[in-house]
Amino acid sequence: MKVLSRQEDIHQFKDEILALCDEDASRCVQCGKCTASCPIAPEMDLKPSQVLRHIQINSSKPVLQCSTIWLCASCETCSSRCPEGIEIATLMDTLRKVAIEEGLAMGQKQIVAFDEIFLDSIKRYGRVHELGLVMRYNMASRQPLKDAHLGLLMLGKGKLSLFAHGIRDRATIREIFRKSRRFFGK
Amino acid sequence: MTELSQDEKIKIMTYSEVLEVKGFVGNFDVMIRKKPRYIDETKCTGCGECIEKCLTFAPNEWELGLGKRKAVYKPFVQGIPNVPVIDPEVCGYFTTGLCNVCSKICEADAIDYNQKDEYITEKFGIIVVATGFDQLDTSVYGEYGGGRFKDVITGLHFERMLDTSGPTGGHVIRPSNYKEAKRVVFIQCAGSRDEVKGMPYCSRICCMYTAKQAILLKDHVPDSQSYVFYIDIRTAGKNYEEFYKKAQREAGAIYIRGRVSKIYEKGDQLVVRGADTLIGEQIEVEADLVVLAAAAVPRDGAKELAKMLNIPHDTYGFFSEAHPKLQPVESVTRGVYIAGACQFPKDVPDSVATTGAAAVKACSILSQDELTIDPKIAYVDTELCSGCLNCVQVCPFDAIRAEVVDGKDVASIVQSLCHGCGNCASTCRTKAANVRGFSDDQIYAQISAPLFSKRGGER
Numbered sequence: 001m002k003v004l005s006r007q008e009d010i011h012q013f014k015d016e017i018l019a020l021c022d023e024d025a026s027r028c029v030q031c032g033k034c035t036a037s038c039p040i041a042p043e044m045d046l047k048p049s050q051v052l053r054h055i056q057i058n059s060s061k062p063v064l065q066c067s068t069i070w071l072c073a074s075c076e077t078c079s080s081r082c083p084e085g086i087e088i089a090t091l092m093d094t095l096r097k098v099a100i101e102e103g104l105a106m107g108q109k110q111i112v113a114f115d116e117i118f119l120d121s122i123k124r125y126g127r128v129h130e131l132g133l134v135m136r137y138n139m140a141s142r143q144p145l146k147d148a149h150l151g152l153l154m155l156g157k158g159k160l161s162l163f164a165h166g167i168r169d170r171a172t173i174r175e176i177f178r179k180s181r182r183f184f185g186k
Numbered sequence: 187m188t189e190l191s192q193d194e195k196i197k198i199m200t201y202s203e204v205l206e207v208k209g210f211v212g213n214f215d216v217m218i219r220k221k222p223r224y225i226d227e228t229k230c231t232g233c234g235e236c237i238e239k240c241l242t243f244a245p246n247e248w249e250l251g252l253g254k255r256k257a258v259y260k261p262f263v264q265g266i267p268n269v270p271v272i273d274p275e276v277c278g279y280f281t282t283g284l285c286n287v288c289s290k291i292c293e294a295d296a297i298d299y300n301q302k303d304e305y306i307t308e309k310f311g312i313i314v315v316a317t318g319f320d321q322l323d324t325s326v327y328g329e330y331g332g333g334r335f336k337d338v339i340t341g342l343h344f345e346r347m348l349d350t351s352g353p354t355g356g357h358v359i360r361p362s363n364y365k366e367a368k369r370v371v372f373i374q375c376a377g378s379r380d381e382v383k384g385m386p387y388c389s390r391i392c393c394m395y396t397a398k399q400a401i402l403l404k405d406h407v408p409d410s411q412s413y414v415f416y417i418d419i420r421t422a423g424k425n426y427e428e429f430y431k432k433a434q435r436e437a438g439a440i441y442i443r444g445r446v447s448k449i450y451e452k453g454d455q456l457v458v459r460g461a462d463t464l465i466g467e468q469i470e471v472e473a474d475l476v477v478l479a480a481a482a483v484p485r486d487g488a489k490e491l492a493k494m495l496n497i498p499h500d501t502y503g504f505f506s507e508a509h510p511k512l513q514p515v516e517s518v519t520r521g522v523y524i525a526g527a528c529q530f531p532k533d534v535p536d537s538v539a540t541t542g543a544a545a546v547k548a549c550s551i552l553s554q555d556e557l558t559i560d561p562k563i564a565y566v567d568t569e570l571c572s573g574c575l576n577c578v579q580v581c582p583f584d585a586i587r588a589e590v591v592d593g594k595d596v597a598s599i600v601q602s603l604c605h606g607c608g609n610c611a612s613t614c615r616t617k618a619a620n621v622r623g624f625s626d627d628q629i630y631a632q633i634s635a636p637l638f639s640k641r642g643g644e645r
Contacts, residue, residue, distance in 0.1 A: 001468040006455070007367065010411060010440055030443070030464050046465075053464045057440060184389060 001061055013060040021094040025055035026156050027084045034078035034088050044068040045107070048078055048088055051095070064099040070108035109137070113140045126167030131160045191266040195249050201271060205305075207313065207494050209522025210585075210603045213558065214310045222301035224272035225258075229296035232268035234260075236288035236297065244276045246353065249346050252361070253353030258288050263351055272297075312521050312548040313495065315505060316541060317488065319527040322377035322384060322481040329448040330376065331476060336362040337456055338449060339378075341395055348402050358406050360474050363454070367410070367475035371458045372396045373446050374416040377481030385481045385502065390531045392479035393420045397433040399477065404437035412439045413471050415446050415460050423502055423535070442469060449476055482531035495522050496584050504530050519583060522560070522601055523547055535620040555600040563604040564611060564625045570618035571596040577610035586610060 004010060014025050028049070035047040046066040054063045063069070069092050073110070078088040100112070117136045121128050134151065138144050154160045167173070199218060206217040242257035249255075252304075257277040258270050268502070278285025279299055287298035321340055325333035337360045350356035358367045374392055377384030393416070400412040414433075421427040431440045444461035451457075458471045482598050484503030492499040497504040497517035505524045508516040515523050523544035526537040551557065564585075566577075573595035579588045585603035588595055597610070597619065610619040617626055 001469060002462070004413070004440075004469065004471040006472050011438060050465050053462070057442070057462065057469070059465075136571075 002057065004057070008058060012056045013058045013063075014055050017055060017091065017094055017098070020098070021087075023087050023091045023094070025052050025086070025091065027086055028052040028056065029084060031041075031083060033081050033083065037077045037081045039075065039077065040071050040073060044071050048072075048092075051092075052086070052088070061104070062104055063095060064104045065107050067107040069095045070111040077091050078181060110141050113137065119177075121164075123173065124166070125164045126170045126173045127165070129161075129164035131155075131162065132164060187264055187266050188268075198266065200265075200267065204280060204494070207496075208425045209309075209552065210309045214313055214521065214603065216308055216310055216313075218306045218308065220304040220306060222303060223269065223295065224274070224277075224299055224301050225269055226296045226298050226301075227267060227269050229294045231294050231296075232270075233293070234270070235291055235293070237270055239287050239291050241275050241285060241287060242278050244273060249353040250340075250343050251347055272299075274505075305623060311552050312523065314523045314525055314541075314548060315491070315495065315497070315517075315528055316525040317485050317528040319482045319489065319531060320485050324376050324478050324480045326383045327376065330373070330446070330476070330511050331449050335449065335451065335456060335476070336360075337367075337474065338478065340478050340480045341392065342480075344399055344475075344477045345395075348399070348406065350412045356406065358403060358410075358475070365474075366407060368407060369471075369473045370410060370412045370475045370477060371446075371456075371471055371473040372400065372401075372412060372414040372477045372479065373458075374414065374479045375445070375481075376478035377483075378479075379417060380481075385483060387502075387531075388420060389479070389482040390420070391482060391533045394423070394426055394533060396477075396479055397421075397430045397439075400433045400439040401437045404439075405453065412437065413458075413473070414439055414441045415458070416441060416443060417445060423533070442471075444469075482527065485528065488528065493518065497522055497524070499525075504528065515540050515547060518561070518605065520605075521551070535623045557602055559602060560606060562606040562621060563577065563600050563601060564608070564619055564621050566597050566599060566610075567618045567620070568592075568596045570616045571614075572616050572618070573597070574615065576613050577613070580609040580613045582607065582609065 072092040076089040240256035246253040246255040274280040379388040446460040486501040525541040525544040589598035
């Protein structure tokens with residue numbers, strides 16, 4: 001049960017998010033239009049409007065551990081439909097960053113792992129090396145032979161390459177990663 | 187109010203009660219009981235010395251028991267006339283006969299312990315009923331403490347606390363220990379929209395006054411935090427939604443959608459257990475003070491007054507309008523108007539609007555020499571009337587009187603009261619009573635026309 005105690009500043013989490021992305025969850029009137037418009041809502045454990053509600057009552061843990069923020073595809077339908085003009089997709093993005101920072105148990109570990117491997121590939125080569133991505137992800141998710149038969153087929157047709165092809169100007173990519181280190185310390 | 191009391195065309199009778207109403211529009215005979223103040227209004231200068239020196243205290247009704255008053259008192263600061271009243275229930279003179287301090291010190295010699303009820307009968311043209319509403323007694327809610335917790339109060343108590351001339355001088359305190367209240371939980375619909383313990387209707391004013399109180403709380407106690415439990419927020423009115431959002435955004439009020447299931451004590455604080463239905467979880471809030479938005483209910487005695495004025499009321503006791511859309515301030519009795527929250531819970535703008543409407547309706551009748559009414563009303567053929575007066579009993583508007591014509595008793599219609607319902611006409615055994623335009627012959631003719639004429643042919 002959520003207990004709103006004397007010691008707790010009920011506005012703390014809301015203010016923290018507000019400072020990070022300039023989106024004020026307290027504006028939300030809980031009309032539910034974001035949930036209604038979200039194409040992935042049926043798969044989410046907390047619906048988008050519930051995420052906003054949790055922020056309103058300073059209930060950060062459920063928000064940072066839910067699957068919602070990781071399942072969000074950032075399609076921004078919610079943002080464009082919100083009658084209060086809250087950029088909910090931006091807010092979800094911020095919540096993902098905070099969740100990584102706080103190091104709490106993730107709602108969707110595999111998605112986080114995928115994101116990390118994907119970004120690592122970008123960081124190294126400036127583009128995705130598909131085979132490397134798939135194999136590393138399969139190792140991380142402990143199912144090394146998943147889709148292996150398709151891999152062979154695609155290799156045969158030249159859809160996958162064995163070696164990574166880096167872009168020319170990798171220094172600029174590295175610069176981007178360096179500048180966004182606040183969120184991606186690794 | 188003082189300005190009104192000094193207007194020579196306005197006569198205000200305070201501390202008085204209407205006992206009986208007879209007559210009809212333009213000719214009401216009203217009997218009024220003027221209760222004894224035990225102070226001569228014509229002599230009293232309103233200096234207040236008697237109040238100062240009075241030795242006996244009683245709970246202050248105006249402050250809803252939050253403060254005390256003397257046995258001789260003015261009900262509230264702006265009250266008119268500026269004359270105190272002695273409460274014989276507690277006054278030393280009336281209870282023991284030993285005290286007469288006030289009469290001794292009154293320089294104007296205005297104290298008169300021997301005053302008696304005064305009965306006045308006066309003629310009036312129009313009656314406007316504006317008797318207001320009461321708060322539901324929230325002690326029916328055992329889960330909210332049922333009156334056990336001192337720190338569970340109603341919206342009106344809170345309103346008195348916010349008043350700088352109120353019992354706490356404008357400080358929001360916990361009645362249990364007089365310390366400042368920093369965490370306040372407001373509970374909406376305490377009796378409204380509750381078909382079991384309260385009233386089935388929405389009291390309509392609570393959403394807005396709670397938003398106002400949340401904003402004022404932040405003004406009075408800047409480091410306070412308010413929580414509002416609600417079922418729905420109803421902000422139908424000009425600038426109301428904006429005001430409600432101001433309570434959330436500027437005063438930082440946290441609105442929680444769900445009813446409260448119980449309040450319990452933990453140490454010296456209250457814990458409010460409710461649900462946040464938007465996330466589907468139970469929620470508990472630690473609070474210093476809990477404010478219940480008690481349902482608005484009809485005044486005690488509203489039904490008796492309705493009987494006296496011959497106007498209908500609904501099942502709760504709110505007076506009924508003649509037509510819900512087109513005659514919202516008229517009662518079915520001509521010449522009696524209803525204004526403000528005695529008809530249904532209303533906020534200030536609505537009360538002012540209906541009162542203004544009733545006043546103008548009254549003036550439009552009073553300013554004319556003759557009253558124009560619908561011609562389709564009843565009449566009695568005195569030659570046929572047997573004087574049985576059965577019609578008097580069935581008339582819902584009390585519009586039939588007995589009259590002596592040519593030495594015999596007959597029924598007579600008071601034209602300004604009759605609405606042409608036809609009850610008398612259908613009751614009358616001698617066919618003496620009829621409604622103009624709807625006489626028995628006319629009705630029979632109407633029925634026989636379709637029955638006996640040839641289809642499509644000439645009659």
